[in-house]
Amino acid sequence: MAEQQKTKTTATKSTKTAGKVRPIVKKMYLRAQEAAAEGRPIAYGMVASQYEEILRAMDITPIWTENYAALTAAKQVAEPYITKAEAEGFSNVLCKYAMVGIGFDAIRAETGKIPEGAPDGGMAQPTMLLGSSAVCDPRFKWYQTLGRYMDTPIHCIDVVYPNSNHFTLEMRDYYVKYQTEQFKELVNFLEKTTGTKMDWERLDHIMDIADETIQVWWDAYQLRKATPCPMPSQDHFSCMVPAYYLLGEQEALDFYRELHDELKERVDNKVGAVENEKYRLLWGGGLPPWHTLSIFNYFESLGAVFTIETSYHPPEPLEPMGKDVHPLKRLSSRVVDRAMKAQARAKEGCGDSRVQQILDLLKEYNNVGMMMHQARSCRAMSLGQIHFKNMVQEHIKVPTMFMESDIVDVRDYSEAQTKMQVDAFVDAVESYAQSLN
Amino acid sequence: MLYFAGIDIGSVNSKAVIIKQNKIVCFKTVASGGNYTEAGNNVLEAALQAIELPRQKLSLAFTTGQGASRITSDKEVNEITSQGRALNFLFPNVRTIIDIGGQATRVSRVDEHGRVTDFAISEKCATGSGRFLQVMGRVLEVDLADMGPLSLKSTSPVKFGTSCAVFAESEAISRITEGMTKQDIIAGMHNSMAAKINSLIQRIKLKQKCGVTGGGAMDIGLVKSLEGIMESSLLVPPEPQITAALGAALLAREAKT
Structure with missing residues (x-):
């Protein structure tokens, strides 16, 4: 019987460096499998929880469970895990990252082994679960739920995001103190669970590498302001991987140096992501549809390129702190000061840090359209998008498209409807661009 | 005189509109049924027959709607864009x-x-x-x-x-x-x-x-x-179902001029 041809749903990348991310991801899961075989500690962790460097300093191998869910989506194999979680009684409107993870571990608990056909060999059995409050509530509820399927120590930390325009220095110090206490408790938990002591000097060194990585990443993305844009968003959604999942490792720093060099060369030689760049667009909200990143290539076929994005955006580098500061205070200050910096900018502008970021990126990257992804199962990142769009339009009447689908679940996606929307959106962008001339 | 056609193959009905200069000279509607290709071709044929116009006399024919890609035409255009042109023409x-x-x-x-x-x-x-x-x-x-x-x-x-x-x-x-x-x-x-x-x-x-x-x-x-x-x-509009087809015809005319 002839094999049915599989439709390509992953995106074709523009830069060579982006093509190097997939082997890095494979290696991440392989490392965890090796750690499991050797009896070394493995932690399930949540991206952007700010504890990446702490894990690295204590030789704990992380498995970023949300990344794994995105990987199953990109590979079009998420459905069996989602349906397993549904069969376990979880609602299908819950976070689909969590549904994939819960389904995966439910199958493992039932069969006693990693689910058959799991991409990249699957997630190794963790020896601890590290939840966090960063971004959304499934980030600690998910791991609490896993108690049904594994008897594994769990610790959740609070990650502050001071979201107010009324800061004082006193409030800043309070937040830093609170965050430091959270990290201290985490380190205590890790020391107790692994039986090894934190090496503070090593953590400090890892943070130096992390800070430099962020700086190089930031600098590289400044190059995307060029016309034609040298790197599109589909590359970004790969290139953000080392910064979020390997932060503090030399490999991540080397990756962004390479990316920077490649982008510089492309800018110097006027090599764009799209051959004839007609429209520059902003990815203005929501996580991407990992199941169909090829939609970016559809935009490109119409001459449109996404130059920058609010999601997984590199944090603006901060002034380095003195060497006499304790690494946990240094880590906490970074968390709080990044948020405060964004708030300060908003205070001088429109008043809302998220809207201000959109307005800044529209202007700085010379964009004439914006897309937001309303992902059905990702309320934390989809909530308020219409409000943000309305606020943006009080300042600039930029055409906006709302793509409706999901981060993982392809059942919430309609290719025909999305492409029809894209066509109309590009027409609207064309009219808008003409009106500017 | 130049004739332009717009064919809108919708999920329920397929519509064809033929225009000449600034006038709608003919329109037809048929049920789309389960075969968009057949419906699209049939509705255009019906419209052409109604004014006894051979197909080769059409300067351009643009398609739009759910099944637009299912028939051969000079161009496939977006429904929302088509509606914009049509309503602007009418109102x-x-x-x-x-x-x-x-x-x-x-x-x-x-x-x-x-x-x-x-x-x-x-x-x-x-x-x-x-x-x-x-x-x-x-x-x-x-x-x-x-x-x-x-x-x-x-x-x-x-x-x-x-x-x-x-x-x-x-x-x-x-x-x-x-x-x-x-x-x-x-x-x-x-x-x-x-x-x-x-x-x-x-x-x-x-x-x-x-x-x-x-x-x-x-x-x-x-x-x-x-x-x-x-x-x-x-x-x-007097015939609200045919506006996407009308818009496609107007876009065809725009493309020629």
């Missing part, structure tokens, strides 16, 4: 367009040239689309053409407790058994649809004048309900 002062199609409802803002400047589409849900009317028509055993006039006779519209077409179907059955009249149930359904469509309009902000097209615009009950909730009168 030059229209700035907001509501298109209630069988598969989805689309609301768009257009400029003085009929070019789309913003738009919103109903999510993958039947309540805001013509499909909802079809489902309820079947449940109530009322022809689509009779729903509007019946709705206008309602004295006490039913308030539906759901915005889901599937649940609304069972709710309608419950209301029938409770003895509610068909006209009150239909009026309630129209109000429910109108509320859903109005939320789409609010997304892009209404700018006067506002026109309504698509199969849903042929339902006077729905149009009146929309006018009520929007507190605004709506412009309805």
